[in-house]
Amino acid sequence: MRAPTAAASPARSAARRVAAVAIALLAGVAVATAPAGAAGRVPDPVTVNASGADGVVTSSAGCPAGPLTGGRTLSGSDTLDAGVFSSLPTQMAVNLPFRVGGAQSALPPEGIHVTLTNARGSMTVRLDGGTCDAPELLYNGTVASGAATWQVVPDSTSTNAYRNASGSGFFSVNADVTLGGGKPWGLDLLGNISLLQPQIAVTHRAYWGGLGNYLSRTLSVEYRIRNTGSGDAFNVKLLDALPTGSGITRLGPVPQTVGSIRSGATASVVVRYRVCGIAVVGCRFTAGTQTSLTDALDGNPQTAAVPVAVQVPIAPVP
Template identity: 60%
Template sequence: MRGTTAPRVRSAVRRAAVVLIGLQVWLASAAAPAGAVGREAAAGRAPDPVSVSASSAAGAVTSAPGCPSGPLGATRHLTGGTALSPGVFSSLASQLSVDLPFRVGGTQAALPGGEAQVALTNARGTLALALTAGDCTTPTLSYDGTSASGSGTWTVVPDAAPTNAYRGATGGGTFTVTSDVTPGTGKLWTVNLTGNVTLLQPQVAVTQRAFWGGIGNYFARTLSVEYRIRNTGTGDAFGVKLVDALPTDSRITRIGPVPQTVGAIPAGGSARAVVRYRVCAISCRFTATTQTFLTDALDANGHTETVPVVVAVPITPFP
């Protein structure tokens, strides 16, 4: 008798375990946030092009000793700034600032690496660039006693400040510069920058909360679904918009409103958008295909991420 009972007990335990495991898997799939389908990895996004031209007639130049050896015996340190219109550096109005210690002597000049910088600043943060054009022993810029001019290269200055939307940026390019470097104020200067910058990229995950919002909506079968759009990427998201949240079930009608502008979502942050549906007369579940548009901090790499989200229609009219 004992030998017959043991297999039956083991069989019942196995069946219970299978049911329990299945229930756990179902609960995990229902609770886990849905991620974007078919999206590129953040590292696979294209670099953002940089093309900025700026000039000002309000530069200030001070004089100081030059290189300790070589032909460049004086320093002409230019500082200044100018406003950039929206669309030049991101979609925001911005500021370009220069800090350029020209080493000059004879007919030559240089901007040794690590000394000269240009900063591009807006409400999102600052992207600082280090400029290099020759060095104390090998000048590559021209100097005529009044102006320094020529070309060189730039690289992004590393920055990890969490409040700077341009943190973690890398990249480089070329520049040209022309400046009156005689000491004094009201000096004319022009800088042109071209190249590419790779930014930390945003990424989307979506969860939902379904509710009736009142007994009248329950009887009218008008369901509200609050979509929580989370930025799970390392970069901040801008221009975020819930383009659509279309049900795949023919019994469900999406009322709207869509699209909805969400705005900016910092890395690790979230925003919410509510979409209403006319749903089936009995308890059911449906999948809504959410589409979210977003860009990075330079308003580039704009793309739409598609995330399917399973919505369970509440059985009762109460939360």
């Protein structure tokens, strides 16, 4: 995460330090007790530290009764560096409808407060900083601050790599909520997110690719890597396809980068081999394919070893 674009006041810094301590203590419990993710894999840990000096605060409805009679909605955005939320730069937009009054403030859990968007899709997060009857944040007449909880809002859009994600954690907020533009704000998120997970299956097609290759016994094997899991696969690589059997030499190339494979889709790579002589009948071998991939947050790296039985074609044409 890049450095904040504006220096915080001593009061804001002190409040943020208190909130950061609280969020760190709470988060230690959350990480230790987090359940296993989809397909038995652990959730992806998420740590986001966002800030800006360009927040815009507008007046909104306060609570109908009680001390939180003022309403202040802060809108802003920040760009998260690659490696914070997956390996891609990510745009983070915030919309924080504070209720303020006295020495307290609240962020009611209704609505969507944070949106994280990159080329793979988007994820929305709802903050729960208390209600009109039970505020959980502080207010000093200028700054709303404190720590509370967040959770992912599920999205079933089929083209969204983060679809049907779930997750929760703790947030720390510190924001100037006086009306106007150019308001400094900071929001930290810490927790875990579970994503739909990819799964790899491998099939193949063996062919000569011409009479010259047939005569030189240079066989091409197209490995079809299919994502049979419910989640999209990223950073897919064919690490190896090592043959077992006499008279077989792998020519390569390996490893090969495949890229991304959506759920239900297939990508292909070709590896060449020097195989049995022309006079050999029934030439076959087993290729031990090894693949690697990650999920949409570039977490849960997994490798798969799939043996593939290859029958060498007899004729020089398919």
